[in-house]
Amino acid sequence: MLLRPNPSSGVPIYLQLMEQVKHAIETGALRPGEQLPGIRPLAEELVINPNTVAKAYRELEHEGVIELRHGAGAFVSGNARAQKLTDKFRAGQTIVAAAVERLRARRVTEEEIRRLFEAELAGLSKRGANDG
Amino acid sequence: MLWYKSWLETRWRFVIGLGLLMLSAASTVVVYPQVVKLLPMASNVDLSGEIGRRVAESVELSRDYRGYVWSQWFRQNMTQLWTLFAVLLGTGGLLAQSAGGGALFTLSLPVSRNRLLGVRAATGLAELLVLAFIPSLLIAVLSPTVGQTYGAGNTLVHGACMFIGGAVFFSLAFLLSTVFSDVWRPLLIVLCVAIMLALSGHVFPDLARYSLFRVMSAEVYFRGGGLPCLVLTASTAVSVAMLYAATRNIARQDF
Amino acid sequence: MADSFIIETDELRKNYGPVEAVRGLNLQVPAGSICGFLGRNGAGKTTTIKVLLGMARPTSGHVRVFGLAAEAQQASVDIRRRTGFVSDDKDLYGYMTVEEMVRFTAAFFPRWRADLQQRYLRTFELPLDRKVKALSGGMRTKLALLLALCRGAELLILDEPTSGLDPAMNEEVLRALVAHVASEEMTIFFSSHQIAEVDQIADRVVIIHRGRTVVTGALEDLRENFRRIQLVFDGEAPEPALRAPGIERVWRQGRVLTILSSAGAERILDEARPLNPVSVDVVPVTLKEIFLETVLTED
Numbered sequence: 001m002l003l004r005p006n007p008s009s010g011v012p013i014y015l016q017l018m019e020q021v022k023h024a025i026e027t028g029a030l031r032p033g034e035q036l037p038g039i040r041p042l043a044e045e046l047v048i049n050p051n052t053v054a055k056a057y058r059e060l061e062h063e064g065v066i067e068l069r070h071g072a073g074a075f076v077s078g079n080a081r082a083q084k085l086t087d088k089f090r091a092g093q094t095i096v097a098a099a100v101e102r103l104r105a106r107r108v109t110e111e112e113i114r115r116l117f118e119a120e121l122a123g124l125s126k127r128g129a130n131d132g
Numbered sequence: 133m134l135w136y137k138s139w140l141e142t143r144w145r146f147v148i149g150l151g152l153l154m155l156s157a158a159s160t161v162v163v164y165p166q167v168v169k170l171l172p173m174a175s176n177v178d179l180s181g182e183i184g185r186r187v188a189e190s191v192e193l194s195r196d197y198r199g200y201v202w203s204q205w206f207r208q209n210m211t212q213l214w215t216l217f218a219v220l221l222g223t224g225g226l227l228a229q230s231a232g233g234g235a236l237f238t239l240s241l242p243v244s245r246n247r248l249l250g251v252r253a254a255t256g257l258a259e260l261l262v263l264a265f266i267p268s269l270l271i272a273v274l275s276p277t278v279g280q281t282y283g284a285g286n287t288l289v290h291g292a293c294m295f296i297g298g299a300v301f302f303s304l305a306f307l308l309s310t311v312f313s314d315v316w317r318p319l320l321i322v323l324c325v326a327i328m329l330a331l332s333g334h335v336f337p338d339l340a341r342y343s344l345f346r347v348m349s350a351e352v353y354f355r356g357g358g359l360p361c362l363v364l365t366a367s368t369a370v371s372v373a374m375l376y377a378a379t380r381n382i383a384r385q386d387f
Numbered sequence: 388m389a390d391s392f393i394i395e396t397d398e399l400r401k402n403y404g405p406v407e408a409v410r411g412l413n414l415q416v417p418a419g420s421i422c423g424f425l426g427r428n429g430a431g432k433t434t435t436i437k438v439l440l441g442m443a444r445p446t447s448g449h450v451r452v453f454g455l456a457a458e459a460q461q462a463s464v465d466i467r468r469r470t471g472f473v474s475d476d477k478d479l480y481g482y483m484t485v486e487e488m489v490r491f492t493a494a495f496f497p498r499w500r501a502d503l504q505q506r507y508l509r510t511f512e513l514p515l516d517r518k519v520k521a522l523s524g525g526m527r528t529k530l531a532l533l534l535a536l537c538r539g540a541e542l543l544i545l546d547e548p549t550s551g552l553d554p555a556m557n558e559e560v561l562r563a564l565v566a567h568v569a570s571e572e573m574t575i576f577f578s579s580h581q582i583a584e585v586d587q588i589a590d591r592v593v594i595i596h597r598g599r600t601v602v603t604g605a606l607e608d609l610r611e612n613f614r615r616i617q618l619v620f621d622g623e624a625p626e627p628a629l630r631a632p633g634i635e636r637v638w639r640q641g642r643v644l645t646i647l648s649s650a651g652a653e654r655i656l657d658e659a660r661p662l663n664p665v666s667v668d669v670v671p672v673t674l675k676e677i678f679l680e681t682v683l684t685e686d
Contacts (some may be wrong), residue, residue, distance in 0.1 A: 008673055012610050021528050035600060040569035049421055049571040049590045055607070088434030115668060122614060122669040133494040138556050205413055234478045237531075239442045242468035244460060383460075386403065386443040 002037070004046050013048055017056035022065060025076060026089050036066060037073040134227060134248065135259055138255035142270040147216035151275040153267035158207045161274040164235070192333040197280040201271060206290050207349040211298075214263060215348075216249055218298050219322045222305025225249070227313045230387055245382050253306060253375055258304060291351050296364050297347035301326060303374035310381035392438060392453070393418045393542055393574045399448035400598075401434050410598035411448070416576055416591065423585030423606075424578040426595035427682055433475055435595070439576075440472060452542070466487040468496070471535030471650040475546035477527045481520030485513050485530060489537075498539025507533040510559060532560060535617055536567065543567070545577035549584060549595075559674050561588050582675045592674065596682045602649070607675070613672040618644045618664035625662055631655045633638045636680055647672065647680050670682040 002024070005016040024030040036042075039057065043050035057074050060066045067075050103113050171191060193199035226248065229235040238248065268287035277284040301322055308318035333343040346352070347367060352360045394416040401409040416422045426432045437443040438450055441463030453469060455462040478490055489508075493499040496537040508515070511529040519527065528551055535543055543564070549557045565588055567573050579585055585592060585606075592609060594602035602609065612633075618624070626643040629637070633650035644664075648655050652669055660667075674682075 008583060008675065011609055011671075014607065038564075042565045043569050044562055047558060047565055047587060049565065049588050050592045051420070052607075115670060118668045118671065119667065122671075133491045137480065137491065140480075153433040197586075231479055232476075236437075236476065236482045237472075237479055237534075238472070240440055240467060240470075240472035242464050244464055267680060358461075376504065384444075387437065 002042070004044065005048060007048075014056040014059065015053050017053065018065075020062055021056070021060055023091060025065065030076050032076050032078055034076050036072055036076065134243065134251040141224060142259060142287060143254060145217065145220050146263070148203075149213070149220070149259075149263055150266065153210065153213055153217075153263055154270055156269045156273060157205065157267040160201070160209060161271055161278055161280075163280050164197070164200060164251060166281065167200065170223055171195065173359055195277070198282070198286075199284055202349070202354045204270060205268070206294070206354075207351070210267065210294065211348055213346060214260075215298055215301050216323075216379045217263060218302040219305045219319055219326070221317045222302040222322070223309050223318050225252055225306075225309045226382060226387075227310055227385065228315050230282075230313060235387060239387055246379055249379050249382055253378075256302060256306070257299065260299070261295055264295040264298075270309075278289055289353055293350035293353065293359070293364065294357045296346045297344055297367050300344060300367050303371040303378075307374040307378045307381070310378045310385070332374050391418055392416060392451075392662045393453060394422075394576060395449075395451045396435070396438075397449040398504060399435070399450055400446045401431075401435075401438055401440065401443060402446045407598055409438070409445075411554065412595065413530060413600050414593055414600065414603070415634050416593075418574050418596060419568070419572070421564070421589045422577070422593060423589035423594065424576060424593050425582065425585060425678055426578070429585050429597040430595045430682070432595060433546055436544055439544060440467060440470065462538045469541045471538045471540040471543045472530075473531045473535050473543075473545045473548050475550070477524070477551075479519045479527060479531060479534075482518065484516050484534045484555045485522075486515040488519060488534065492534045496538045496540075500537045501537050503537045504533065507536060507563070509562075511556075523551065525556065528552060528633060529556065529560075532563070536563060540572065541572055543573065543577070545575065547579055548577055549579065549581060557584070564588060566659070584680055594678055594681055601649065601681045609649075609674070609677060610671065611649045612648075613677050614648050615670045615672050615676070616646040616648060616652060616659070616663070616667075617666075617668040617670070618646070619658055619666045619668075620644065620662070620664050621658040628661065629655060629658050631658050 002020050004019070005013045005020075007013060010014070012030060021030065021036070030036070036057070037045070037048055039053045046053075050053075051098045057066065057068060061068050061074075064077060067077055069075060103116070108116070137377045171194060190203050193203040204321070226235050226238065226245075229238070239245075265287065266309055268291055269284060272282045272284045272287050304325065305318050305322045308321055309315075312318055332339060333345065340361070344367065347360055352358070392415045394414060396412050398412040399412040399414075400407070412431065412435060414435070424435075438445050439457055439458055440462075444458050450457040450573050452466045455466055455468060457463055470618075480491075483491065485631055489504060493501075493504070504550060507513075507529075511526075511533060512591075513530055513533065519530070522530065525644065527609055528548070532545075532548060535545070548564075549560055551558060560632060561584055564575055568575060577589075592602065592604065592606050593600060615673055620642050622642065624639045624642055626639065627637075627644070629646070631651055631654040633648045633652075634643075634655060635649050636647040638645050644659075646655060648658070656667065656669070
């Protein structure tokens with residue numbers, strides 16, 4: 001279900017994994033309360049560093065998307081949180097879709113759009129670094 | 133398992149050496165009757181010059197079986213063949229294997245370099261010990277077939293002297309193998325040294341008394357004296373010193 | 388355990404006669420990490436590895452593995468008892484068969500893993516009765532890896548472990564390495580020319596150039612901190628005297644000024660904005676670009 005992250009894409013692998021998990025929840029491939037693959041088996045299957053998987057899971061837990069139960073594994077958060085995520089995701093999707101639409105109308109190419117977002121995020125992430 | 137590895141590496145040198153020495157020993161015994169027949173004709177040969185003197189000496193010694201065995205086998209055939217294999221068995225090792233023999237793999241094992249060297253030296257010496265005794269014992273065993281006897285006790289003394297004296301050549305080859313990374317240079321150098329030692333006995337007759345080959349063939353013992361203990365001890369000390377120097381070389385070596 | 392370094396070098400220097408192979412190398416590899424060791428040919432990777440394992444002695448500086456001094460004879464034997472190694476030439480004993488090599492190596496390691504031995508003999512498809520000299524280069528690599536992986540070691544030091552392997556077997560090997568780190572207390576320190584595989588499985592990176600460390604740190608940090616800043620100007624790009632830290636390279640091409648920064652892109656931007664660029668682009672940098680840019684600079 002989870003695809004191999006692209007190590008050369010410039011996006012950190014753990015972020016790619018987080019996105020994939022969130023996408024799986026959004027599309028219903030992972031349901032609230034369902035267990036995620038263990039860190040070690042997932043690292044072996046995707047052939048990536050287990051620390052990277054661990055970090056992705058930690059960040060997802062921090063965002064409330066999943067719960068790490070000591071000794072039992074990682075589980076998708078119960079209904080309310082997953083639903084909130086889905087809503088947040090959908091809302092974000094709408095905003096981004098509108099922005100991309102307007103940029104396309106000004107004949108900005110896809111690559112340029114991507115770089116505009118990157119530049120903006122690079123500036124933002126430094127200012128908002130305290131959020132952790 | 134280091135012993136097994138050492139054995140696999142020296143196996144063919146040892147087996148071929150043993151085969152050649154046994155063949156040479158057997159043929160020494162087997163041709164004796166022919167030699168006896170030819171002895172009377174020796175007086176017809178021109179015996180002048182150094183070579184002539186040596187031939188005359190051999191002829192004299194061969195009148196007696198024990199003398200024949202000593203001059204043909206111990207002093208000549210065995211000394212030459214055994215020395216060759218002493219040198220051959222001394223070569224090899226880590227430095228030679230650093231270009232395509234798994235030296236880095238060996239060095240990654242949890243074994244000290246001293247131990248690696250020690251096992252290689254001990255294996256070579258053990259094989260040389262066998263080469264020093266078994267072929268000569270064959271002579272004792274085969275002598276009755278030509279109507280002679282040769283005491284096993286003799287072969288033991290000769291074997292010991294050959295081994296202890298000749299270990300110097302092994303040790304020298306071993307030491308040079310920790311200096312040169314190819315197998316040829318140690319081999320050629322030691323063989324040259326051996327040849328020069330052999331020739332110097334003739335060029336400087338006064339020094340002949342101290343010749344290493346005299347020790348190896350146990351000439352003093354043969355001629356009725358006791359064991360040349362002093363010289364044996366000295367050559368053991370030289371061998372030990374050279375082997376020690378080899379371990380120092382390898383300890384310092386960067387691979 | 389997380390605070391201790393499995394491998395640590397301090398101003399390591401190694402000269403081979405007049406040649407300075409390693410010129411003041413500082414290296415720290417934390418326990419439990421997979422650390423990729425990148426560098427051009429001749430940069431000093433293999434020499435460093437040899438010093439770690441006691442195959443060569445440092446000219447000066449300190450080297451510690453498991454906290455033990457690597458240049459001390461007895462300590463080095465102890466280090467090697469806990470370390471698995473694959474050399475870049477993958478040379479083994481040509482006259483032994485695969486089975487003999489396995490039995491030979493197992494004899495030195497009381498913690499030899501017979502279960503892993505069976506598994507890798509199978510997945511690497513190694514014929515037991517074939518002599519090592521009759522093995523292809525790829526099979527020799529796989530055998531060398533098996534001999535390193537089954538030692539029950541806490542540290543693996545691998546010099547180009549996947550060179551010569553086809554892509555499928557390459558992936559098998561990486562999978563085996565990842566599985567080891569996940570299930571055992573293990574640290575992996577491997578040198579490689581394949582930046583993609585370092586990207587994939589490493590969580591730390593050390594880049595060595597001309598005998599010195601030029602980049603070191605957690606891979607995630609590098610990806611987050613390295614940025615390429617591209618400034619386009621109306622006229623000819625200026626030669627700025629930028630004082631912000633973290634500038635690795637600056638180069639000008641006509642109206643474009645490009646800056647490679649290893650940290651603090653924000654501060655560099657602050658310094659650069661007064662120059663009135665027409666456009667500002669901040670883009671993440673891949674490991675390959677980091678490598679190429681840091682090793683192509685002249686000393």
